[in-house]
Amino acid sequence: xxxxxxxxxxxxxxxxxxxxxxxxxxxxxxxxxxxxxxxxxxxxxxxxxxxxxxxxxxxxxxxxxxxxxxxxxxxxxxxxxxxxxxxxxxxxxx
Numbered sequence: 370x371x372x373x374x375x376x377x378x379x380x381x382x383x384x385x386x387x388x389x390x391x392x393x394x395x396x397x398x399x400x401x402x403x404x405x406x407x408x409x410x411x412x413x414x415x416x417x418x419x420x421x422x423x424x425x426x427x428x429x430x431x432x433x434x435x436x437x438x439x440x441x442x443x444x445x446x447x448x449x450x451x452x453x454x455x456x457x458x459x460x461x462x463x
Contacts, residue, residue, distance in 0.1 A: 387431055387434065388430055388431065388434055389434060392430045392433070392434060395430070396423075396426065396427060396430060399422075399423060403419040403420075403422065407419055
């Protein structure tokens with residue numbers, strides 16, 4: 370008999386095949402485009418190339434999902450923007 374564990378991370382992002390929804394949609398668009406290429410091509414090399422491309426795209430998307438810091442761009446703006454002058458006095462107690 371199968372046992373299923375309780376899904377407790379309900380607030381996390383939805384995932385399909387290990388990919389977030391947007392990356393899964395990108396993968397499906399690539400698969401549909403590759404199916405069109407396969408239908409209208411008569412070359413065995415192109416068919417193998419498309420299959421390798423889809424596998425490489427899936428692996429790349431999984432790696433991007435697992436390591437999001439690879440494409441993380443530093444923020445340009447600071448967290449707080451203030452017009453107050455910094456006069457250098459420290460009013461806190463030592």
